[in-house]
Amino acid sequence: MKESLQKLRQHLLTGVSYAIPFIACGGIMIAVSITMVSPIGPKGPDFTNAPWARLLNDIGTTGFALMLPVLAGYISYSIAGKPGLVAGFIGGFLSGSVKAGFLGAILAGLLAGWIVNLIKKIPVSRYLKPIMPILIIPIFSSLIIGVIMLKVLGVPIAHFMTSASAMLQSMSGGNAVLLAMLLGAMIAFDMGGPVNKVAFFFGAAMIAEGNLRIMGACAAAICTPPLGMGLATLLRKRIWSDEEHEAGLAALAMGMIGITEGAIPFAASDPLRVIPCIMLGSMVASTIAMLFGVGDPAPHGGPIVLPIAVHRLAYVVAIVIGTIVTAVSINMVKSFGRRKPDASAAGESR
Amino acid sequence: MKVVAVTACTTGIAHTYMAAEQLERAAKELGHQIKIETQGAMGIENELSDSDISGAQGAIIAADIEIERRERFENLKKVEVPLQEAIKHPKEVLARLG
Numbered sequence: 001m002k003e004s005l006q007k008l009r010q011h012l013l014t015g016v017s018y019a020i021p022f023i024a025c026g027g028i029m030i031a032v033s034i035t036m037v038s039p040i041g042p043k044g045p046d047f048t049n050a051p052w053a054r055l056l057n058d059i060g061t062t063g064f065a066l067m068l069p070v071l072a073g074y075i076s077y078s079i080a081g082k083p084g085l086v087a088g089f090i091g092g093f094l095s096g097s098v099k100a101g102f103l104g105a106i107l108a109g110l111l112a113g114w115i116v117n118l119i120k121k122i123p124v125s126r127y128l129k130p131i132m133p134i135l136i137i138p139i140f141s142s143l144i145i146g147v148i149m150l151k152v153l154g155v156p157i158a159h160f161m162t163s164a165s166a167m168l169q170s171m172s173g174g175n176a177v178l179l180a181m182l183l184g185a186m187i188a189f190d191m192g193g194p195v196n197k198v199a200f201f202f203g204a205a206m207i208a209e210g211n212l213r214i215m216g217a218c219a220a221a222i223c224t225p226p227l228g229m230g231l232a233t234l235l236r237k238r239i240w241s242d243e244e245h246e247a248g249l250a251a252l253a254m255g256m257i258g259i260t261e262g263a264i265p266f267a268a269s270d271p272l273r274v275i276p277c278i279m280l281g282s283m284v285a286s287t288i289a290m291l292f293g294v295g296d297p298a299p300h301g302g303p304i305v306l307p308i309a310v311h312r313l314a315y316v317v318a319i320v321i322g323t324i325v326t327a328v329s330i331n332m333v334k335s336f337g338r339r340k341p342d343a344s345a346a347g348e349s350r
Numbered sequence: 351m352k353v354v355a356v357t358a359c360t361t362g363i364a365h366t367y368m369a370a371e372q373l374e375r376a377a378k379e380l381g382h383q384i385k386i387e388t389q390g391a392m393g394i395e396n397e398l399s400d401s402d403i404s405g406a407q408g409a410i411i412a413a414d415i416e417i418e419r420r421e422r423f424e425n426l427k428k429v430e431v432p433l434q435e436a437i438k439h440p441k442e443v444l445a446r447l448g
Contacts, residue, residue, distance in 0.1 A: 006432070009414075010413075010414060010415055010416055011416065013360045013414050013415045014415040014416045016360055017359075017360045017361065017362060017391075017415050020360075020361060021391070077416070078415070078416035190434075192359075192361070192364055192365060193365070193414075193433075193434060194360070194414060194432075197360050197361070259363070259364060261364040261365065261368070264368070268438070
């Protein structure tokens with residue numbers, strides 16, 4: 001059971017790893033094209049007098065449109081190898097055209113891979129064997145996945161996606177805070193590992209669905225662990241070793257460009273103190289970002305995306321406060337542990 | 351012992367290379383020879399040649415995603431672990447090759 005779940009995760013992450021550059025390309029191009037024609041009128045961005053902005057927007061939109069086929073295609077590829085690509089790409093494309101979005105694409109990719117694996121198992125004569133991977137498997141697996149996406153699963157998933165994104169769009173107050181806290185905690189928990197990637201990809205996929213706030217909350221949370229740890233080493237120099245001071249400077253640099261991994265050296269040497277503190281800071285940052293409606297059109301976080309962020313001032317405030325919370329709390333926990341070495345040692349052995 | 355390894359993470363910008371670094375360091379300490387191919391966002395780097403693979407006694411695959419060209423390692427003793435394992439416990443991972 002545990003192994004098959006791990007396999008499933010591996011297939012999904014394979015698809016995600018190929019899809020991320022498409023979201024980055026599409027998201028940033030669309031964001032830049034929209035800023036070129038701002039202020040945006042009541043009917044959305046108006047490109048009639050801005051041919052260059054429209055061109056950029058068209059290219060970006062194409063990047064987005066390809067994201068779903070690539071996601072589904074490579075999930076299927078991860079499961080079934082090369083023969084899985086066709087059915088996966090077709091399933092992902094159809095998921096886009098029936099508006100079933102990234103959930104539909106994920107499902108299409110998984111189904112396509114499993115279907116191809118099943119077809120592979122059918123015993124065939126050795127005369128038929130050479131044309132299996134180039135003819136029989138692509139045709140039949142695509143037929144099956146096509147029918148499933150167009151006639152069976154596509155429409156219900158599309159309905160679900162529409163209502164889910166409407167819910168996310170209209171979310172305010174308590175629910176939004178809860179979601180933001182959860183995302184922040186996940187982002188910081190393993191600093192770029194699989195848990196972080198789940199939250200991150202949820203945010204990135206919502207960009208393609210037209211909701212930038214989820215990624216906005218993630219983007220603020222992404223950079224506070226390294227920034228906070230870096231700030232902590234500067235605030236109280238004597239409780240940190242020389243090595244940690246060096247790691248702190250590197251962490252600050254990595255935080256600025258939105259790489260959560262910068263906090264790993266600290267978390268690796270003292271996980272029980274560091275991880276709760278960076279989770280706290282990231283939760284604060286993502287909550288502030290969510291409450292002020294910060295949006296991020298790029299699947300990346302940290303101050304580096306500031307030029308394209310929505311509500312930039314709130315974004316900066318979220319990052320600054322989250323960073324300070326991280327730094328102050330880790331320094332408190334750290335010096336507290338020093339004064340009572342016995343208590344902390346007992347706590348750590350658990 | 352001669353070992354080949356492949357590392358790959360989801361985004362392919364940080365963990366892939368951290369795992370490679372940890373494995374390299376651990377192998378050096380244990381006195382093994384190791385060549386590590388990274389499959390990050392830049393694609394395959396430091397690619398393993400056929401002679402690297404045929405000359406090795408074992409392969410380590412440390413990846414969160416399905417790696418490219420897995421069939422190369424069909425005839426080798428393999429240890430497959432999530433990437434985090436290789437970052438946190440590189441020596442134990444190497445020891446599993448026996």
